[in-house]
Amino acid sequence: MSEELPAGVPGRAVVVGHGAFAEGLISAVAQISGMGEKLIGISNTGMSPTDIEAAIRSPLETLGVRVIFTDLPSGSATLAARRVMRNAPGVVLVSGVNLATLLDFVFTSCPTASEAARAAAERGRASLIVVEPG
Amino acid sequence: MPIQLHRIDDRLVHGQVVVGWGQPLNIRFLVLVDDAVASSEWEKDLYRMAVPPEMEIHFFDVATAIREHSRFAADKRPGILLTADIDSMQRLVSGVTAIGSVNLGGIHHRAGRTQYRRYVYLTPDEEAALRRLEATGLEVTAQDVPAARAVPLSEMLSERETR
Numbered sequence: 001m002s003e004e005l006p007a008g009v010p011g012r013a014v015v016v017g018h019g020a021f022a023e024g025l026i027s028a029v030a031q032i033s034g035m036g037e038k039l040i041g042i043s044n045t046g047m048s049p050t051d052i053e054a055a056i057r058s059p060l061e062t063l064g065v066r067v068i069f070t071d072l073p074s075g076s077a078t079l080a081a082r083r084v085m086r087n088a089p090g091v092v093l094v095s096g097v098n099l100a101t102l103l104d105f106v107f108t109s110c111p112t113a114s115e116a117a118r119a120a121a122e123r124g125r126a127s128l129i130v131v132e133p134g
Numbered sequence: 135m136p137i138q139l140h141r142i143d144d145r146l147v148h149g150q151v152v153v154g155w156g157q158p159l160n161i162r163f164l165v166l167v168d169d170a171v172a173s174s175e176w177e178k179d180l181y182r183m184a185v186p187p188e189m190e191i192h193f194f195d196v197a198t199a200i201r202e203h204s205r206f207a208a209d210k211r212p213g214i215l216l217t218a219d220i221d222s223m224q225r226l227v228s229g230v231t232a233i234g235s236v237n238l239g240g241i242h243h244r245a246g247r248t249q250y251r252r253y254v255y256l257t258p259d260e261e262a263a264l265r266r267l268e269a270t271g272l273e274v275t276a277q278d279v280p281a282a283r284a285v286p287l288s289e290m291l292s293e294r295e296t297r
Contacts, residue, residue: 018149046252048242049145074184076148082180 011113013105014059015097016042016052016081017071028099035106040065044077052080060088066113067105069097092117100127136207136232137165139214142223143239146171146216147184147191150239154279155214156189162211163190167199167226168218196222200229207232220263227267235273237284238264250290253278261291 015022022041030036040063042055056077059065068084070077073095081093094101094117101124110116138159143151146166155161164185171177172195185191194202199215203226206213217223220241227233240253247255254276256264268274268287275284 046242048244050244051242072149072153074147074149074152074186076145079145079148079180079184082183086176 011067012038012040012059012063012065013067013069013102014040014042014056014065015069015102016044016056016077017097018075018077019043019045021071025097025099025102029102029106032099033103033106038106039069039102042077044075044080047076049076049080049083052076053084056081056084057088060084060091066091067117068093069102069105070095071097094121094124096121096124098124098127100124137209137215138212139237140223140226140233140235141214141216141237141239142218142220142241143216144218144242145240146218147181150279151214151216152185152189156186158280159212159214161189161214163192163206163209163213165192165194165199165202165206165213165215167194167196167215167222169195169222171218172198196225196229199226203230203232220260220267224263224267227270227272233272235275236267238274238276238287238290239278250293251276251278251285254290265291 015025020043022043026036026039026041029039040059044052047055056068068081068091070081070093072078078095085091085093090113092114101120104123105116105120108116108119110119138161139155147164166181172193178193182191217226223236238254241255242253243255246257249255264274264287274287276290277284
């Protein structure tokens with residue numbers, strides 16, 4: 001049964017990636033924030049493109065999820081998400097997700113999925129720093 | 135420099151191809167051979183967005199790829215040719231004698247297929263098609279990423295048969 005969320009509200013999100021990427025990130029989010037339940041993890045390991053699409057489509061349809069996070073812009077998860085989005089109006093994709101991105105998302109106060117996704121992506125981008133030796 | 139890899143992979147462009155093979159082999163172009171993708175601007179745009187800026191991607195149906203193959207084979211830069219299925223590769227190979235080896239990179243589970251590797255599942259017809267490819271003198275191996283061993287087709291099939 002779909003969650004009764006007003007149109008556009010961020011709600012929960014799907015995290016899709018290679019290997020145990022999603023599981024690991026979600027476990028880190030849970031440890032830091034206690035809000036891991038806002039994220040649904042999917043691994044693409046051993047899955048065909050159509051299997052990945054089906055795995056992503058399911059929480060969109062059953063839980064009203066409107067935000068998809070994927071690990072790699074060139075990855076099969078990202079391509080599958082973009083195929084799913086063709087028939088899922090209002091769903092937004094963030095590729096290149098990291099821990100800071102997800103932490104921002106689970107605490108978001110943004111009123112729409114798009115705004116929450118953009119803010120989370122910006123936080124994730126800003127979290128990448130290089131500390132030079134010396 | 136010849137095309138580095140003629141790969142059958144149902145995910146076509148994805149992380150293993152762009153990063154796993156792309157970075158160590160310094161891949162500069164992909165040739166995606168698929169009749170359906172070649173006829174769809176939406177599909178082509180999808181794959182164009184998945185490749186990094188330093189990598190070109192070219193799209194052909196099988197018939198055109200047969201005509202264009204020599205041009206890419208003569209390219210001095212390293213490249214990878216991809217098909218999503220065995221049938222497309224088989225048709226390509228039937229028209230291009232210069233292809234010496236085929237890489238099985240990803241043929242995933244679906245009904246009717248038997249598992250041979252974590253990333254290779256085959257129907258009996260697909261297995262027979264690969265055996266026919268090998269019988270023409272092609273080297274057919276399964277290898278998902280460069281760090282893995284290239285497993286010869288006969289070894290892969292015999293391992294499964296004795297399990």
